[in-house]
Amino acid sequence: MAVIPVDVAGHPYEVRVEAGLLAELVPHCRGLLRKREVAIVTDANVHAAWGEVVDKALRDHGHEPHWRILPAGEQTKAWDTLAATVDWLLDMGVERGDHILALGGGVIGDLTGFAAAILKRGCKFIQLPTTLLAQVDSSVGGKTAINTRAGKNLVGAFHQPALVLADLAALDTLPQRQLLAGYAEVLKYGLIGDADFFAWCEENGAALLSGNSRAREYAVAHSVSHKARIIAEDEHETTGTRALLNLGHTFGHAMEAETGYSDRLLHGEAVAIGMVLAARYSARLGFMPRVSAERLTRHFEMVGIQGSLAALALDCDGKALAAHMLHDKKMTAGTLPFILMKGIGQAYLDKGIALEDVAQFLDEQMVG
Ligand SMILES: NC(=O)c1ccc[n+]([C@@H]2O[C@H](COP(=O)([O-])OP(=O)(O)OC[C@H]3O[C@@H](n4cnc5c(N)ncnc54)[C@H](O)[C@@H]3O)[C@@H](O)[C@H]2O)c1
Ligand SMILES: [Zn+2]
DSSP states (O other): OEEEEEOOTTOOEEEEEETTTTTTHHHHHTTOOOSSEEEEEEEHHHHHHHHHHHHHHHHTTTOEEEEEEEOSSGGGSSHHHHHHHHHHHHHHTOOTTOEEEEEESHHHHHHHHHHHHHGGGOOEEEEEEOSHHIIIIITSSOEEEEEETTEEEEEEEEOOOSEEEEEGGGGGGSOHHHHHHHHHHHHHHHHHHOHHHHHHHHHHHHHHHTTOHHHHHHHHHHHHHHHHHHHHHOTTSOSSTGGGGGTTHHHHHHHHHHTTTSTTSOHHHHHHHHHHHHHHHHHHTTSSOHHHHHHHHHHHHHHTOOOOHHHHOOSSOHHHHHHHHTTOTTOBTTBOOEEEESSTTOEEEEOOOOHHHHHHHHHHHHTO
């Protein structure tokens, strides 16, 4: 088992990575579950795949699980679900020192984490991430949020979990499309600051995606360690270090907004195309060698990830796509910081990018 410490001031915690953690949930929580009753939030798909295992794991150790099974999908990260979940937790008599369990992907983790953040001004929660994306990204770092009419993740809080148990066995039931989307976030760590890890992904990415457990454990643990280092340095995204994790995301969010945050384009799929765009734009500005940008495209092609904006066939022009970026949370005083690259493993924050130029670049990319 890999154990990665996340060293945030005041509330350090561990991320444990191994196959079989859900079945052995209680011993791995090491005394955090103090009461007989345990509140557990999940979605319908995860409950169908893992509900029985987790229910048994809790009951075998004398706990009584109380399940809240939400509809699967992004629309669950909303005010009404949040309110109903918080009321449900209050009705159960959850206290500040209790640990709520969040069993699922980023949707369940973000919603439950936010509910925990505001319940009695902050109670504890444990992340049990079941998607690759949640294991390598959303369950670690304490960003919690819901979506509102004005956009995605615009209301939320920084609230760190008390523990993260990433059960690699959960990935066995994950649909391949979701696995591929999560893989884009794995590769992101290589692109940001770890050329060796990028090369490892080129060698082992296909094995990871086809179920090789050693490759999975290495990739998840390595990704979490990378994120943990960044969080320890810049928990609240104030110095710019944490912002590097948004590589590909400014482009990606624009595509997600344009496609209405629908099943047409998953978050990780948008990030994959977004990273290709960030690489090509960096190359266009002369910062990154063109061959490095194309190395990324080649790898995506090899593992079966669609990395081309043209292939997405959006029904809009570059200007309309760039307009979505104006609503980005990171926009300050009229400028939008972009994460660009000087090479593979050399991402940096660029505050000098003109949106009109980005729009023109997007027009070119849309025709292939
Ligand atoms: N907090 C953060 O730092 C952060 C970072 C990245 C993304 N996010 C958020 O995460 C969300 C996306 O997360 P996601 O990609 O995990 O999506 P998700 O939670 O919607 O899960 C994807 C799908 O897979 C299903 N599923 C989950 N685990 C499964 C399993 N083991 N077996 C079978 N089916 C399973 C779910 O029911 C869902 O249909 C977005 O809302 C995004 O904003 C947050
Ligand atoms: Zn992401």
